[in-house]
Amino acid sequence: MIRKFVMERISWLILVVFLLLLSLLMAYLDPSLSLDSMFYYVFLSLVISILFVVHRYFKETSFFKELDTRDSTTDITSLPEPNSPFESFIYKQITTPIEQLAKDVSTNQLLLEEEKDDLLAWIHEVKTPLTALRLIIDRTEDQQLKSELMYEWLRIYYLLDQQLHQKRIPFIENDLFIENVELESLLYSEIRTLRSWCLKKGIGFDVELHSTHVLTDTKWLAFILRQLLTNAVKYSEEGSEITVQSTDQKGQTILTVADNGRGIDSRDVPRIFDKGFTSTGKNQDQHATGMGLYLAKKAAIPLGIHISVRSIISSGTTFTLTFSKENRFLEIQGV
Template sequence: MIKLYILERKSWIAFILFTHIVILFIAYVDSSIPLQSYLYIVFLVTIFFSLFVIFRYFKETKFYKQLSETEISNLIEEVQPTSSFEKIVKEKLEEQEVQLKSLITKQKSMLEQEQDELLSWVHEVKTPLTSLHLLIERIEDTQLKSQLTYEWLRVHLLLDQQIHQKRITFIENDLFMEKVNLQQTIHQEIKFLQSWCFQKGIGFDLDLKEADVISDGKWLGFIIRQLLTNAVKYSRHDDIFIKSDLYDGHIRLIISDKGQGIDVKDLPRIFEKGFTSTTNHQNHQSTGMGLYLTKKAADSLHINVKVRSKVEAGTTVVLTFPKRNEFTLIRSK
């Protein structure tokens, strides 16, 4: 503290010392001025100045110490509650925060458990559903067989959608990017829907100029299945056109139907969860989940989805796949 005090007033001390030296130098040079008298005066002034500095040191440092203690106490008061009421509020907030964290952890655990149980139930249901399909295949009555196959297919598609709805939250952990043959995947999905297509008199017109894409086979199959299901569901005795081409370095898969179409005002909302058509709002077959899940899965695969539609004229869905040199972006995430 003494060193700091002297350093802060070094200009004053230097000025006094310089003044004394100048006076003594003048007295030494000028013989008419008595040097001993000036030495005595300088000595007295130096003593008085030293006493003054010591006095001011004790007085000022006491003030600075009180000021520092006040600042520290004010800082402590700002950090800590200044009243018992604030202490109670702080304790309650901390208690509620702990309870909230515990509740969130518990709810998360319950949701994960419910999801596991639901997936387990769906897989268990698929076993008797497969057996039921084998029994339906043995039915000789063609009309009855067709009707039962259609109802079986509806249940199967709903279960499949439910499984993927639960898995899509963790889709990033489930992706396996590889070369996927579009023709093979599309034929597999068409074959799955063939009984429904026969019943409605719907055919397919394929023109696949580009056969292979880099994607996840399982999730790409799910996307195509949802789009073909929608196309078959809303078409009436017309062919569904499926083609692939190369546009601006990107492979595109285009699925077009001549079904009932989508109203222009509904197009911005078709990918929203649970949204169903406002023009056909009484259609209980629509769950509003198919296109929502399609968009979620497509985004994870970096596939751009665009829909063009007109009421009573049909719908066209364009899937644009990433370029091959963009594949590294998918693998790095």
């Protein structure tokens, strides 16, 4: 800070030194002026100037020292108080855009909240005719037509479901209800929803659960499983089988969902949980949104679930859910 202060005031310091030297030069050239007296004057002037510079250093740099040590934040209450008109000018230049930014952020947050609420309300409104449509499809006697209609119905249903959970994920911590969840009933509920699609492709399920219960949130675990199961059905070959297994390994529940589909290219595996990512392979699904696995990963984090994937081209893909060994929800729930 001293070096910066000197550099800022260098022209003034040079001026003071120049004036003192000028007075000595005048005394030297003018016999009427006493050189000793002038040296005394220069000495006193130099002492006073040094004291003045030291005083101004502490007074003028205190504001900037506090600015320099202040954390980078938009909290204007942590700004030091200005002590001069110039510092007041700087203070105003800093606080005015921050205050305006805070107002803009607050306004945008309100608009986003309204947009989220409107979208959630719209999704719930759409579910009513969607449910009615499902009842109409169930009464359709033409099995081929029924199968095709159910496939399209499922696509709409899952897209709406993704949108609903995408809007809720930022607030998932407030939406969790931790309980002891029975895996079998949860799995079969999701599989039954996929029944018509599975029948159309001739896909079967082999469910083998050695670990039957996990401590988690039912709704969000169901959502995660929904993404994995729909992916497995979507990319499985016709007439193949999807295997769902759970085991208990050293106190941890491990749940796997394995298909015998086309698999995932090794270069795509590290990116499949990225937002909006779809396969780069030649067989990529043009209708894929790239949101399902991204949302599943986002939902798994607050639940303490680790999702991993192993895949071989043309041999299938296995997704693994690893539940926490010592679930932190135990302490929260007091169980």
